[in-house]
Amino acid sequence: MDPPAVACAIVPRWVRQTSEPSRSLPRATARRPSGPSSTRRSTVWCSRTTLASFATRTLLPWRSWGVAPAELVGRSALALLAPGFDLERAKTQVDEHGNLRTDLDVVRPDGERRTVSTATRVRALRGLHLTVFRDVTGRRAAELALRCSEERFAKAFRAGPVASCIVTEVEGRVVEANDAFLALTGHERAEAVGRTCSELGLWVDPSERARLDAAVAERGSARQVPVRVRRRSGALRATLLSAERIEGAGESCVLTVFEDVTERDGALDALRREQARLRALLEDSADAIVLVDASGVMTYVSPSIRNVLGRTPEQVVGGHALGRIHPDDLPAARAALGRVLAAPGGRVRLECRGLHADGSWIDLEVIAANHLDDPDVASIVGNFRDITERRRGERARDLLASIVESSDDAIISASPDGRFLSWNAAAERLYGYRAEEVVGHDLRIIDAVSTPGDARELLLRAAAGERVVHHETRRRRRDGVEIDVSVTVSPVRDASGRVVGGSAIVRDVSERRRAEVERARLTADLQRELEDREKAERALRRREEELRQVQKMEAVGSLAGGLAHDFNNLLSVIMSYAEIVLAELAPGEPYHTEISAIHGAGMRAGELTRQLLAFSRRQILQPRVVDANELCAGLARILRRLVGEHVELVLAPAADLGRVLIDPSQLENVMLNLASNARDAMPRGGQLLISTQNASLDADAAAARGAVRPGRYVCISVRDTGVGMDEATRERMFEPFFTTKGLGHGTGLGLATVFGVVQQSAGHLVVDSAPGEGTTVGIWLPRTDEPPEAPPSGPVPSDRLRGVETILLVEDDSGVREVVRHILRRQGYQVLEAANAGEALLICEQHTSEIHLMLTDVVMPRMSGRSLAARLAPLRPHMKVLYMSGYTHGGIDQQGVLDPGITFIPKPIRPEALARRVRALLDQ
Secondary structure, three states: OOOOOOOEOOOOOOOOOOOOHHHHOOOOOOOOOOOOHHHOEEEEEEEOOEEEEEOOOOOHHHHHHOOOHHHHOOOEHHHHEOOOOOHHHHHHHHHHHOEEEEEEEEEOOOOOEEEEEEEEEEOOHHHOEEEEEEEOHHHHHHHHHHHHHHHHHHHHHHHOOOEEEEEEOOOOEEEEEOHHHHHHHOOOHHHHOOOEOOOOOOEOOHHHHHHHHHHHHHHOEEEEEEEEEEOOOOOEEEEEEEEEEEEEOOEEEEEEEEEEOHHHHHHHHHHHHHHHHHHHHHHHOOEEEEEEOOOOEEEEEOOOHHHHHOOOHHHHOOOEOOOOEOHHHHHHHHHHHHHHHOOOOOEEEEEEEEEOOOOOEEEEEEEEEEEOOOOOOOEEEEEEEEOHHHHHHHHHHHHHHHHHHHOOOEEEEEOOOOEEEEEOHHHHHHHOOOHHHHOOOEHHHHOEOOOOOHHHHHHHHHHOOOOEEEEEEEEEOOOOOEEEEEEEEEEEEOOOOOEEEEEEEEEEOHHHHHHHHHHHHHHHHHHHHHHHHHHHHHHHHHHHHHHHHHOOHHHHHHHHHHHHHHHHHHHHHHHHHHHHHHHHOOOOOOOHHHHHHHHHHHHHHHHHHHHHHHHHOOOOEOOEEEEHHHHHHHHHHHHHHHHOOOEEEEEEOOOOOOEEEEOHHHHHHHHHHHHHHHHHHOOOOEEEEEEEEEEEEOHHHHHHOOOOOOEEEEEEEEEEOOOOOOHHHHHHOOOOOOOOOOOOOOOOOHHHHHHHHHHHOOOEEEEEEOOOOOEEEEEEEEEEOOOOOOOOOOOOOHHHOOOOOEEEEEOOOHHHHHHHHHHHHHOOOEEEEEOOHHHHHHHHHHOOOOOOEEEEEOOOOOOOHHHHHHHHOOOOOOOEEEEEEOOOOOOOEEOOEEOOOOOEEEOOOOHHHHHHHHHHHHOO
16 A cells, blocks of 8 residues: 555545546645635645645645645655654554544745644545645644643642632532642542542531532632531641632533631630630739839729729829829839839839728739830839738737737647747746747657646647647746646637647646645635535535425426436346347246346336436437428328227328428327327317428517527427317426326326427427317427438348457446447457446557447546547547437537437447447448
């Protein structure tokens, strides 16, 4: 196949073939184009490598090769091409495909290069090829310029410092993204391009994207839209997004620019917080900040001036800085202002008095700094602080120090580790030591003569919060002279209430002691002479007092309280041994019936003792917050059995009833006593109504009821429809042993017990009764707003009452001590016995092992159980304490109410109750 001719354009039409190539090929087949010359075409017939014919009147050959068509015919096609054309490859393409399309570079005779586009097609006519040329030199140059421009734009786009991407408007798919966008989002280019922003997880809030799309759809662009974007790592960034619709890749696109403002927003937030802190500092500070110009005029005053002078900034700005200074302090203030003006960058401190808005003079501390040379400040910065309270405190301390130094009593203070902190002049005179010789040294310098460590023991008691008043002891002065002193030691506490030391006031009572001894000697003879007469008078007065007490209700109470201790001790022995023996005897064995009778008599005696104590208000209560409605509802079944079927029991609880603080077992006892009396008053049947309500007493209503405090109360009303009481019965109804029942029917202590329990619980009784109209007893108990307390947990199971711990038993009554020891040892405990507090102290000092619990009587000679526990607390800090007593004596209670934190078991002691209480306390 002949080689193809050079082709430079698409052939617009075919030339008709003839048998004579040189004659039949037309000369003027090309129409003169009407467009630019760069688009005109020429048609050429060629054979092998020789040009056969050119279409006539074409401009392309002249423009492309710079020669006339006649000169081109018959020449080799290769002569027209620029060096480097691959002829063999062109042949192969024409042979295989029958055509050839390519762009070629041609060289004009004058050396100019032109670019032509050719299209060659094989013709069967004489093996000729038809070739069409088009000069595309201008288009090629434009395309090259466009590519260069696009490359420059692409480089500038990718290297731009602002995060940008191009996305399709409809789908939001990323077409292109620059390096800043990839750095902002954390994605690689390969994973970002071709995916939508939603697929990349870029949008934090889809509604923000929706607003952006709406803006672009409506206006074609959006500017500075706040949008949060999510990085690939999940971190959020704050940006301002701008978008512009553009045309690209044959579809509508959006150029999106992200301005990362995360750091800027953070800085703005930090600035706002700093401004808020500064504003709060200036407004709420106890100090006032002022700016003063070189003439002394205040140009700025912080709002906190109200806290100092009681004035607003507007009332102060524009005035002179020294305008409200006390006249006596003006010279010093003027001098201080002059010094600060003369020293750029210097500071001056001044204390003076300033005029408050209320007309009073207050103490001020003023600190002024010269910043006139600082162009950002250009003022003197002053700080005003109210130090009136501090000055008052300093004056008070100075006065107190003066009082201490001028006191005739030695006043000493010590640190918790037992070293002197202060030592006044009177202490120097009393002991003979100078302050510098003792301050910082140990307290043993002033120990008692016969009791080493006495001073440190008193300090320890003060450190424990105890105040020791008028403790008399004997001390030795520096010169060896012994003196009698009275010491009062008090704990020293800091502002939080924590004990940080102790202080002592020591007074020399040697002269008083000597005077007392002399008075004792002078009165000894007179005492002996009057002894017989006084004994007779005491006996007479005692009988008179007993007679008066018998006539009063309080007499029985005093007598019951005095006898309760010994009587309960006896009952403890009787009942405990009876229960121990009964536990060993099966029913039907010898003496079981007799022992049971003894035990029953003891139980009745114990109940009688409890009634006496309740009447006399000497029982020990264990109050807790109680809902009276719940208590009455819980007693309903027992009360129904108590009153019998012939009496109708009706409960009428009030809604939203307040709560009361009372021993629940005692309140139950009160309700049972009143129900029993009501039943006896209705032998033929009737109705017993128990109702509750909230009530209040003002001062007048309380005064009308006698010794009753005004306030809020909970009233429990017990009303029966029985026979009622006449006036004479009402006057004596609370007297002990008074009863209207027949002989052998009642002890006369029921209402007396009710009276005592209610009185001891800070309440009072109101009784309304008349013959034939029934009786209403109102129990008024103080109301409390504390939440109700949960009832105590259930009893410890019997199989868990045993133990192996060590128990210190302190009881002055030998009988009680022996039976309690027997009970505890039966339960497996190790028991250490002490007959008094002294023996207990000795045991605790000598016993090397742990003592888990101390069981002590409250009332003992010389030292009570409570005092003993306080003395042993530093020595045995982990030892638990269980108190036992038969009546209140103020040792562990206040007005019969158990002190907080006290664990107590009442006498008479019963074995199982004791075992349960001991085990429960040890298991806490």
